[in-house]
Amino acid sequence: MKKLLGLWLLWQVSVAKPTPKASELTNRLQPTIFATTMVMIHDVVNPPAASRFYTYCLLGAHEIVAQQHPEQVVSAQRFVQQWKPITISTSGQYNYQIAALYCILETGRLILPSGYMLEEEQQKLIASLQKAGYGQAQIDLSVGVAQQVAQQVMQRAASDNYSKLSTRLRYRPVKDDAHWYPTPPAYIEAIEPNWRTIKPMLIDSCSQFKPVLPVTFSKDSTSRFYKLAREVYTIGNTLTPDQRFIASYWDCNPFAINTSGHMSIGFKKISPGGHWMNITNLVTDQLKLSFDQAIEVESLVAMTLMDAFISCWDEKYRSNRIRPETYINRYISPRWQPLLQTPPFPEYTSGHSVISTAVAEVLTFLLGDNIGFTDNTEVIFDLPERKFSSFRQAASEAAISRLYGGIHFRDAIEDGQKQGKALGNFVIDRIRKAGVRPLLTAGR
Known part of the structure; x- marks a missing residue:
């Protein structure tokens, strides 16, 4: 017993x-x-x-x-x-x-x-x-x-x-034809005009990856700048269902506000960086990485995002370029509206183009090219899952989505991709020299 x-x-x-x-x-x-x-x-x-x-x-x-x-x-x-x-x-x-x-x-x-x-x-x-x-x-x-x-x-x-950002002088938009000015519907003040002063993690300085000069502003209908604006206007008026979906999928605008008469309703969304952090989460889980490997990948992606934003924001408030919506309303069509709400900061270069390209390069180095994945980040915002064949394909789509959305000129997207790739390659070189090695073989 x-x-x-x-x-x-x-x-x-x-x-x-x-x-x-x-x-x-x-x-x-x-x-x-x-x-x-x-x-x-x-x-x-x-x-x-x-x-x-x-x-x-x-x-x-x-x-x-x-x-x-x-x-x-x-x-x-x-x-x-x-x-x-x-x-x-x-x-x-x-x-x-x-x-x-x-x-x-x-x-x-x-x-x-x-x-x-x-x-x-x-x-x-x-x-x-x-x-x-x-x-x-x-x-x-x-x-x-x-x-x-x-x-x-x-x-x-x-x-x-x-902690010093709030102590700096309040940003005042430049009131002339060529520069950024707050856009409808909320006319929100410029977001983080002094972000270039934040100490980076991996890059040497905020201006290390300064892009080429943007196309020169012009009202002349035969100018290159006018043609850039006309492209945004034309595409915005002839969007296919797929282009509309791509634009909405990568919107990632925490500032979205919908208006109806005198009523304004704010919608909370994930940030561009948050979207890429979730993609990283999904892929590390999909590939069954160990706890240690997953932590390493997640932290390196986060640091890349931080430095990419510092680099991009340095250029945004240096060139301080006008947004397509403002230019088109002044010189092409006063009633035109972009599909996406214009974010409250200068146009050049495209933030999503810079950060997405940089992160895609780092993820490709760590995990390999041709890593297919199904992204469910936007499901909580009532958008379906989307399949991608590689990180670079997803980054490329995120970049061009800004043209479909009507919030960026083409040169801001393409030069932003070059800026992001240069930064991403620098990060790869820096961490490789420190001893970080790819975790998976290419194409696994």
Whole structure:
């Protein structure tokens, strides 16, 4: 009888505390990152700022993994500008994967405007770990490590000039024919006119990848500039259903406002960087990358996004070029409207063209070319999934979508792609020299 009672108690313990599976933590990475995306959508975070938030949320996780497995994941100290080594102080055995996941949420809690919303996600993560069989002592130690690292990441964030943006003089649009001016329906003020002052992660300076000069402004109907505008106007009036869908699919405008009479309704959407972070999430899951590999890819993509936005925004407020909508309304058709709402910042170069091309190059280096994937990013915005045969194909479509949407001239798109490719190749060269190697063979 005692023997049977002992066996029964042993069975009860085994049921109450199941052995955790290693894959369970890898499976939690995608929803953890997406939780930060949802807070950014809630906060209507602008595109450049979103890329910065993603970078810092993932930087600490990257370093936790790199300290655990330095032979597999290269520390950011070897390629990030002015990055101080992360120190971890603990007296027990912590789980580095738990620490990395919690660090993403903790950094987001500290850095995002509505970061408090991630406290519920932290509680859910801990509850799920307990249910999976992880001991409370190990969970507590891992959370402690995450909090240590998040605080050190925040020290780096405090020194990147972001806090100084609000102290700068208010931006005043130039009132002349050639330069950007706020557009309807909301006439929103210029977004992040001083973003070039943010300290980059990987590139040397904001103007390192300065593009060629944009086509010279002209009202002359025989000029090259007029022809650029006429192309936007003509395409906007003859869009095919496929072109309309492509434009809407890559809209990624957190500032979208619909008007009806005197009523204005705002729609919250994902940022361009958020779209590419979700693509990265999907592909790392599709390829069944290990936890360490996925963290490395996610953090490198986030850093590339951040630097690409810094580079692009440097040019936007240097050339300060007029948007197609403004030019066409003045000189071609006063009633014309683009399919997409014009974003509130200067036109040249195209942000989506720059950042999408840069990220596609980095992802191609890390994971290989011809990696097909099904993108479901826009499903939450009532758009269907879309299949792509490679990262470069997706980036190319994102770029041309801006012409279909009526918000960019062709030279801003094509020169933006060149700018993004140059930046992406620089990032690849920098991380390769630091020891980062492709994770998969091309075409796998």
